[in-house]
Amino acid sequence: MPETIIAMHNVSFDYKGGTQALKAVSLSVAAGEFVAVAGRNGSGKTTLTRLTMALIKPVGGVIKVCEKDITSCCPADMARRIGYVFQNPDRQIFRNTVVAEVAYGPEQIGFTKAETVKAVAEALAMTGLTSLAEAYPRTLTRGQKQKVAIASALAMRPEVLILDEPTSGQDPWETQTLMKLLTELNGRGMTIILVTHDMELIAGYASRVVVLSEGRKVFDGLPSSLFGGDYNVAEWGLALPTAAFLARKLKVAGESPADLDGLVNSLYRKLRTGGECHA
Numbered sequence: 001m002p003e004t005i006i007a008m009h010n011v012s013f014d015y016k017g018g019t020q021a022l023k024a025v026s027l028s029v030a031a032g033e034f035v036a037v038a039g040r041n042g043s044g045k046t047t048l049t050r051l052t053m054a055l056i057k058p059v060g061g062v063i064k065v066c067e068k069d070i071t072s073c074c075p076a077d078m079a080r081r082i083g084y085v086f087q088n089p090d091r092q093i094f095r096n097t098v099v100a101e102v103a104y105g106p107e108q109i110g111f112t113k114a115e116t117v118k119a120v121a122e123a124l125a126m127t128g129l130t131s132l133a134e135a136y137p138r139t140l141t142r143g144q145k146q147k148v149a150i151a152s153a154l155a156m157r158p159e160v161l162i163l164d165e166p167t168s169g170q171d172p173w174e175t176q177t178l179m180k181l182l183t184e185l186n187g188r189g190m191t192i193i194l195v196t197h198d199m200e201l202i203a204g205y206a207s208r209v210v211v212l213s214e215g216r217k218v219f220d221g222l223p224s225s226l227f228g229g230d231y232n233v234a235e236w237g238l239a240l241p242t243a244a245f246l247a248r249k250l251k252v253a254g255e256s257p258a259d260l261d262g263l264v265n266s267l268y269r270k271l272r273t274g275g276e277c278h279a
Ligand SMILES: Nc1ncnc2c1ncn2[C@@H]1O[C@H](COP(=O)(O)OP(=O)(O)OP(=O)(O)O)[C@@H](O)[C@H]1O
Pocket: 015, 016, 017, 019, 020, 021, 039, 040, 041, 042, 043, 044, 045, 046, 047, 048
């Protein structure tokens, strides 16, 4: 059985001012999963990821990362295990060259010079940034900056990569390139947690989806179960991906192809294996 990397038990969090952002959420993520976290604005997605990084502490419940209670951990401790990519890459880029930026994390967590050079070169190669190593990060496109943020996380050799809305503000080409990279990383064993509002990405790439609504976990399962079932996803602020939308329309219209489930599944397979939308 795959190792459990993140385990949350009855985790709650309140912001000052009284907002109950998370209410008794339990969640466990195993090594190698590609988990999407979805939910309407304000449902608690970012709070969940920030708790995992020990950027904030729960008011109730327990969070374990690799079986260790992280209550007394600081974000620097977590960075060795979990790479965190913020929604806005500008928030985490501040050095003058890409190579220096990507080296920052390994330097901070005590890699030797030789280890840092090796880790940075590998991270740049993995993200396709080698030719931009000496570029000034501020002049890069948003997609390239996002890759710098990912390379910075990868250089610390984490086991998990958490990305908060990484495709927001990106064009379709940048989105596809990013998703291809995440799929490759996942194929090499990296656990991915992707916070997203994009249901097509969830249908096309995630192996599991967790839905939050008003701070509670309301769904945890396969994307095909979420979209192919009778859930009223609109109630949770979600829209159906195109394949599921069409299948439901057919059903409502009484057009019952002999094997509707088969149709939905083959559409998902098409998306997952690189259909036109997800080359
Ligand atoms: N720093 C803060 N201070 C007070 N309340 C906050 C703070 N950050 C978030 N909240 C509130 O906590 C709740 C959960 O916010 P959170 O950012 O976790 O949601 P989200 O699902 O990530 O939303 P989005 O999709 O808009 O990023 C919301 O009601 C939000 O207004």
